[in-house]
Every structure is written in C-alpha cells, then in structure tokens.
Amino acid sequence: MRKLNILIWHIHGAYLTALAQAEHNWYLPRKADQSEGYIGRGVGSSMPDYVREVPADQIKNLDLDLIIFQTPRNYQEDQYEILSAEQRQLPRIYLQHNSPEPHPTDSRHWAADDPNTLLVHVTHYNRLMWDNGTTPTAVIEHSVAIDPSLRYNGSRPEGIFVVNEMKRRGRMAGYDLYESLRQDLPLTTVGMGSAEIGGIGEIHYTLLHRRVAEYRFLYSLMRYSSLPLAIIEALTIGMPVVALATTELPTVIENGVHGFISCNPDELREHMQFLLDNPVEARRMGNNARKLAQERFSIERFVQDWNRVFAEVVGRPVPA
Incomplete structure (x- = not known):
C-alpha cells in the first residue's frame, strides 16, 4: 500500500518500535519539557529512520493521513492543542494498550460512542471487558521488534x-x-x-x-x-x-x-x-x-494486520 503520513505520540516505546516496522512516514511530536508523549524518538532509539520527530508547534504544518491516539490526554487534550481543525477531521485510531480501569467490566472507554474513531485493542480480553459503546472496534495481537538472532540460553x-x-x-x-x-x-x-x-x-x-x-x-x-x-x-x-x-x-x-x-x-x-x-x-x-x-506473534503478521486496518480506516484498497 502507499506510504501514509501518520502522527502518533511516543507512549509505549517497545510497542512503538514494533509498530514502526510498518513502513510508513511516522511523525512523533516533541517538546522541550519531554512531557507525556512528547519525547520524540527517545534516547538510543532503534526505530527506523522513517520515524521522525517534529516540534509539537509544527505539527499543524504536516500533510497527514492518519492520527493515532493512545491515552486519554492524547484524545481529550493533545489533539486540540497541536492539531489544526482540518487535521482533527482526519481518519483516526485509538490504540488501547491496557485492560479496563478502574473496574474490569464497567469502565467506559474515553472514545466510546465516537463513530469517527476505530478503537483498536491489543487482546480479545480487553475488547470484551471495556465498555466501548458504539465505537467500532478491532483487535490486533502483539508482536515485538527485537534482535531476531537472540536465543534463549537458560544457563x-x-x-x-x-x-x-x-x-x-x-x-x-x-x-x-x-x-x-x-x-x-x-x-x-x-x-x-x-x-x-x-x-x-x-x-x-x-x-x-x-x-x-x-x-x-x-x-x-x-x-x-x-x-x-x-x-x-x-x-x-x-x-x-x-x-x-x-x-x-x-x-x-x-x-x-x-x-x-x-x-x-x-x-x-x-x-x-x-x-x-x-x-x-x-x-x-x-x-x-x-x-x-x-x-x-510474528512481526510479519503484526505489520500485515496493521496495514489492513490502516487501509480500511483511510478508505484505501485493503492489501492482500
């Protein structure tokens, strides 16, 4: 599929490293105070070069295709601070990493009843237990991007x-x-x-x-x-x-x-x-x-699943 221009906050470094194996143009907002989500690539990052950090006050100038939220702050505050009005109308995903809190069955998700957002959970248990309201949902199971030559020793x-x-x-x-x-x-x-x-x-x-x-x-x-x-x-x-x-x-x-x-x-x-x-x-x-x-949990399956979701969300042909 065509490379997309995707904005995502740096929230979960290990997950982001795996997600960035999908070859798109990734943009990470950065602030001098390095507050939540604004550390850019981070120190000693092993992410590919096509993952770029951008000063938060310049995000409005980017030609983006897709926004990915990961925290209540991203969804409730950050988008109104750093995105333009036009960017806030772009296709959007809320990537939910955690199981429901504070209650395992009665916690209503922050993006519940938002028909313009796809809520992606990382396990079927999480999707089952969160109260997602009428928001469309999907599940993409984990993978990790670590040195493929590493092997268990156990000594x-x-x-x-x-x-x-x-x-x-x-x-x-x-x-x-x-x-x-x-x-x-x-x-x-x-x-x-x-x-x-x-x-x-x-x-x-x-x-x-x-x-x-x-x-x-x-x-x-x-x-x-x-x-x-x-x-x-x-x-x-x-x-x-x-x-x-x-x-x-x-x-x-x-x-x-x-x-x-x-x-x-x-x-x-x-x-x-x-x-x-x-x-x-x-x-x-x-x-x-x-x-x-x-x-x-292979990285190949993980990237394929994400590319399929990206294509669906931005309204492009779904890759085989």
Whole structure:
C-alpha cells in the first residue's frame, strides 16, 4: 500500500518500535519539557529512520493521513492543542494498550460512542471487558521488534521478571507474591525501580533481551494487565514462561508445553522449582515457546494486520 503520513505520540516505546516496522512516514511530536508523549524518538532509539520527530508547534504544518491516539490526554487534550481543525477531521485510531480501569467490566472507554474513531485493542480480553459503546472496534495481537538472532540460553538457574515500578504498582503487579516467592526461590526482577527491591535495575531495551536470555525462565506475577510484552519477548527468543493464569494468558501458555500458568501461587512455586531442577525440560518448553511466537506473534503478521486496518480506516484498497 502507499506510504501514509501518520502522527502518533511516543507512549509505549517497545510497542512503538514494533509498530514502526510498518513502513510508513511516522511523525512523533516533541517538546522541550519531554512531557507525556512528547519525547520524540527517545534516547538510543532503534526505530527506523522513517520515524521522525517534529516540534509539537509544527505539527499543524504536516500533510497527514492518519492520527493515532493512545491515552486519554492524547484524545481529550493533545489533539486540540497541536492539531489544526482540518487535521482533527482526519481518519483516526485509538490504540488501547491496557485492560479496563478502574473496574474490569464497567469502565467506559474515553472514545466510546465516537463513530469517527476505530478503537483498536491489543487482546480479545480487553475488547470484551471495556465498555466501548458504539465505537467500532478491532483487535490486533502483539508482536515485538527485537534482535531476531537472540536465543534463549537458560544457563543461569534463576527466574527473572521484566516489569517497571513493581513496588509502586503493588498487588496489581504482584509485588506481594514476589516478596513471598523469593524467600524460597532464586528470583530477580529488571526494570525501572527494580534495584530498590533487590533486582537488577533498568537496562536499555536494545540490551535487555540478551541479559534476560541467560535466565532459566521468565515469570510474570501480573494479576491484571494486558498481555505483557515481556512475555511475548520471552516466547520469541525461545524462553519458557511461568505466569498467573489471568486475562489473556490462558489462551497463550499451555501447561507443560510453553511453560506453566496457574492462579495458585503454591503451584507456581512448584513449577518454578521444576524448571530450576530440569534445564533440559526448560529448553524443550522454550523451543515450543519460540514456535508459538513464530506462529501467533510474528512481526510479519503484526505489520500485515496493521496495514489492513490502516487501509480500511483511510478508505484505501485493503492489501492482500
């Protein structure tokens, strides 16, 4: 399809890096104060050169085809601040990354009942649970853009959890479970705020997965979230996953095949110990995990799905 000129705010760096694999002209607004969504490409970005940052006060001068919102602020405030009246009439998508908050079933989406916006969810669970009103919706499942040569090693007999600000996020991110399980098991965590709770600290995205690949398994203690990108990243490099069986995960991880899922922390403890004691089995499950990622979460499928949605939204022929 013809390359489109697309405006998007920099909200979720890992997701944006994957989305930018769709070869269009991407424009990221930037402000000197680097407030939410206005960091441009960001520091050390691995995004392609066709992803360009533009001073926010110059966005009105761009010849755009499509606007992508990702936060309430983008939708309720930013568009009125940086877009011209004509640009606000352009085709538009609201990309919703998260599961509904504050209530899992009764949270009404900010773009509900907006017939001029397509609301794209990243999991079927999310679309099911959000109150979308009459706004048209679609689901595009995750993918990740990481070094395709990276492979699981698993030589370090420890589990690792990739999560930002786990302590601040509390029970939702499973901080209480982490504190309990690591009394018996060699577990660590990596991400913003992890050093203060005994973890590794923050590692730049371009270096993160090589480090993660050394650990025996990736675990996730998220009680309530979208399908975490860290899990997709682990599957992609061929790493077994141990996680809570909540939200979309029961449709992804099969027990004893790609790793283990359970809502029982005692069972999770047993599964983690099994992988620590059985590196051969961990590698077998990791190989299955990689096959799953190639079949369900490939970057090629992800780009194809997004290009199809772009074509539909801007009223152009849908690519095969």
